[in-house]
Amino acid sequence: MDSKIFNLKSKLEVYKAMTGGGNFGDCPVRDVIQGINGKWSSLLVMALAERPYRFGELRRLVPDISQRMLTQTLYDLQRDGYVHREVFPTKPPSVEYSLTDLGRSMFAPLQLLIQWAELNHDAVREARAAFDNAQA
Amino acid sequence: MDSKIFNLKSKLEVYKAMTGGGNFGDCPVRDVIQGINGKWSSLLVMALAERPYRFGELRRLVPDISQRMLTQTLYDLQRDGYVHREVFPTKPPSVEYSLTDLGRSMFAPLQLLIQWAELNHDAVREARAAFDNAQA
DNA sequence: CGGGATCCTTTCGGATACTG
DNA sequence: CAGTATCCGAAAGGATCCCG
Numbered sequence: 001m002d003s004k005i006f007n008l009k010s011k012l013e014v015y016k017a018m019t020g021g022g023n024f025g026d027c028p029v030r031d032v033i034q035g036i037n038g039k040w041s042s043l044l045v046m047a048l049a050e051r052p053y054r055f056g057e058l059r060r061l062v063p064d065i066s067q068r069m070l071t072q073t074l075y076d077l078q079r080d081g082y083v084h085r086e087v088f089p090t091k092p093p094s095v096e097y098s099l100t101d102l103g104r105s106m107f108a109p110l111q112l113l114i115q116w117a118e119l120n121h122d123a124v125r126e127a128r129a130a131f132d133n134a135q136a
Numbered sequence: 137m138d139s140k141i142f143n144l145k146s147k148l149e150v151y152k153a154m155t156g157g158g159n160f161g162d163c164p165v166r167d168v169i170q171g172i173n174g175k176w177s178s179l180l181v182m183a184l185a186e187r188p189y190r191f192g193e194l195r196r197l198v199p200d201i202s203q204r205m206l207t208q209t210l211y212d213l214q215r216d217g218y219v220h221r222e223v224f225p226t227k228p229p230s231v232e233y234s235l236t237d238l239g240r241s242m243f244a245p246l247q248l249l250i251q252w253a254e255l256n257h258d259a260v261r262e263a264r265a266a267f268d269n270a271q272a
Numbered sequence: 273c274g275g276g277a278t279c280c281t282t283t284c285g286g287a288t289a290c291t292g
Numbered sequence: 293c294a295g296t297a298t299c300c301g302a303a304a305g306g307a308t309c310c311c312g
Contacts, residue, residue, distance in 0.1 A: 059274095067306095
């Protein structure tokens with residue numbers, strides 16, 4: 001795990017990072033965050049962090065993803081440099097997906113966010129219920 | 137910062153957290169992650185982490201958000217318990233938005249992801265360029 | 273087996289106009 | 293000032309069929 005990641009910045013500095021220092025329309029941080037914001041991106045990264053998987057394996061591993069979105073999400077992850085795609089010329093062909101170094105570097109910060117979600121999802125559910133109740 | 141957050145789990149455990157242990161369709165972790173996955177959610181959380189802001193202040197702070205999305209995103213954040221909304225009965229009325237304890241607890245893990253994005257956005261840009269170049 | 277192509281529905285998000 | 297209401301285009305995402 002890269003120790004640089006844990007050098008916390010001031011709140012103002014972090015906010016400025018998300019605004020691109022004034023370049024709101026073209027902020028690199030928001031650009032990268034958007035790339036992993038899809039419905040399936042982070043899930044597939046976490047799956048591939050365990051070990052490489054083939055296309056069909058991923059389909060069975062995540063039964064509620066459509067084949068279209070699996071293809072497209074893997075393509076996007078590959079384009080952004082998080083995932084490596086290797087074709088084995090067997091018959092029928094098999095394709096293996098694995099994380100790149102860049103993809104692996106995402107694991108630590110993403111895991112912390114996921115654990116935060118796991119730790120607080122009860123609170124969120126209660127907040128929603130209370131809010132919806134107060135509206136009625 | 138909650139130290140429990142930094143008790144790292146095994147990769148398999150983390151993946152299982154994202155699948156809800158088999159309840160793919162209704163996984164609480166993915167539910168929470170989805171809630172902060174919007175285009176503006178994390179940006180507003182990071183802004184409010186610095187200090188409370190009024191509606192108009194937020195508009196000026198983030199010039200490229202539409203008033204519709206600012207209203208809606210703040211509403212959603214409030215519903216999920218991340219943001220507190222307080223109306224002051226002045227004339228004309230003023231409304232202040234601030235983070236709740238739950239919202240503040242999101243700051244640390246979110247900041248790490250943002251710093252990761254800041255650290256790696258050059259690599260992502262290069263990967264995209266190389267990929268697009270190889271396609272042509 | 274690992275997709276591509278197509279069609280369709282739903283959701284996201286911007287623009288504009290109006291209000292207490 | 294802090295919103296609501298409405299309309300619309302763009303994008304995300306699912307279902308289905310097809311192919312080497």
